[in-house]
Amino acid sequence: MVENDQTPPSEEMQPLSVTPSTSPSSNPTTPQVMSLEERFQLVRSVGEECIQEEELRNLLEKKPLPICYDGFEPSGRMHIAQGVMKTINVNKLTKAGCKVKIWIADWFAQLNNKMGGDLKKIKTVGEYLIEIWKAVGMDIDGDKVEFLWSSDEINSRAHEYWPLVMDIARRNKLPRIMRCVQIMGRSEQDELTAAQIFYPCMQCADIFFLKADICQLGMDQRKVNVLAREYCDDIKRKNKPIILSHHMLPGLQQGQEKMSKSDPSSSIFMEDEEAEVKTKIKKAYCPPQIVEGNPCLEYIKYIVFPWFHEFKVERNPENGGEKIYKSFEELVADYESGGLHPGDLKPALAKALNTILQPVRDHFSKDPKAKDLLKRVKGYRVTR
Numbered sequence: 001m002v003e004n005d006q007t008p009p010s011e012e013m014q015p016l017s018v019t020p021s022t023s024p025s026s027n028p029t030t031p032q033v034m035s036l037e038e039r040f041q042l043v044r045s046v047g048e049e050c051i052q053e054e055e056l057r058n059l060l061e062k063k064p065l066p067i068c069y070d071g072f073e074p075s076g077r078m079h080i081a082q083g084v085m086k087t088i089n090v091n092k093l094t095k096a097g098c099k100v101k102i103w104i105a106d107w108f109a110q111l112n113n114k115m116g117g118d119l120k121k122i123k124t125v126g127e128y129l130i131e132i133w134k135a136v137g138m139d140i141d142g143d144k145v146e147f148l149w150s151s152d153e154i155n156s157r158a159h160e161y162w163p164l165v166m167d168i169a170r171r172n173k174l175p176r177i178m179r180c181v182q183i184m185g186r187s188e189q190d191e192l193t194a195a196q197i198f199y200p201c202m203q204c205a206d207i208f209f210l211k212a213d214i215c216q217l218g219m220d221q222r223k224v225n226v227l228a229r230e231y232c233d234d235i236k237r238k239n240k241p242i243i244l245s246h247h248m249l250p251g252l253q254q255g256q257e258k259m260s261k262s263d264p265s266s267s268i269f270m271e272d273e274e275a276e277v278k279t280k281i282k283k284a285y286c287p288p289q290i291v292e293g294n295p296c297l298e299y300i301k302y303i304v305f306p307w308f309h310e311f312k313v314e315r316n317p318e319n320g321g322e323k324i325y326k327s328f329e330e331l332v333a334d335y336e337s338g339g340l341h342p343g344d345l346k347p348a349l350a351k352a353l354n355t356i357l358q359p360v361r362d363h364f365s366k367d368p369k370a371k372d373l374l375k376r377v378k379g380y381r382v383t384r
Contacts, residue, residue, distance in 0.1 A: 047244035069212035071103030074125035075114035079267040135363035252284040
């Protein structure tokens with residue numbers, strides 16, 4: 001693991017440095033040094049699932065600047081999957097020559113009763129999200145990444161948006177829409193408002209409204225992305241949006257399939273203090289020699305290795321001494337055999353995460369606007 005004053009060692013991830021001079025200056029429309037296969041493999045590496053790979057390859061071959069879409073409800077403090085994993089994925093996409101549209105879904109958060117439905121608070125949270133992505137090193141130079149507020153965009157082009165939403169709603173039966181409520185963190189058994197039933201139709205419409213070629217969201221959003229492809233069949237549209245669904249990082253406690261903003265112990269937040277990160281990782285579920293369902297190993301696989309391309313464990317000589325793992329597979333083999341103990345893995349993981357998060361902490365402690373945003377967001381009560 002690199003020391004706190006170092007940037008990630010790999011040239012590939014240089015955009016993740018918060019120092020502007022280390023960011024690549026090449027135009028995303030002309031990835032001169034990458035072949036089609038290299039671009040395909042880089043984009044494909046973002047997703048745990050891709051529907052369909054041949055469509056993705058064809059898109060990268062034929063379209064100079066593919067448009068990728070991702071969206072977030074501004075619903076509270078940002079956890080490390082939203083912050084770091086998203087930054088890693090966005091930087092891969094821009095390096096491969098894609099434009100990324102990030103949909104700050106303020107109206108959707110209001111529909112879903114986030115921040116008690118208070119749109120002013122929701123917008124404050126949205127501004128805080130953008131500040132974090134800038135601070136952690138998202139590659140936003142030029143026009144590679146575009147942040148779009150759903151309320152502004154929909155109001156400015158209402159004549160395009162609402163007929164599309166209405167057509168999607170008209171063509172689908174209620175049970176099909178209900179199967180999509182997972183996208184809001186709900187279940188079909190929940191007592192839903194009419195607004196929450198309307199939400200999937202709007203999210204499906206977003207894909208076409210934003211002219212997205214690739215839907216780059218989490219696995220928990222795949223049902224509405226599949227709905228968009230089904231809608232293309234209904235309207236006889238040939239070019240369907242490609243679904244590139246990324247892995248969902250689990251919570252830190254045993255059995256937590258995903259992080260929860262309402263349970264601070266389940267996740268690392270982007271502005272957590274160094275001591276908080278150490279405490280949370282120390283208390284995290286990490287059974288010896290067990291890889292399956294081990295959140296600490298998932299953090300290493302999906303955050304540490306993509307960022308640093310190595311994992312450094314510091315131990316006393318009598319406990320095996322210092323070791324630098326160059327691949328996740330090498331680490332897993334050591335962990336399963338007992339050669340690497342949780343008592344050594346956890347401090348190394350906490351140190352790696354703190355290295356990544358330090359520029360964010362610095363930004364929110366030194367920048368007056370960011371400092372005020374964080375104070376306000378921390379004061380808001382998280383609602384469902």
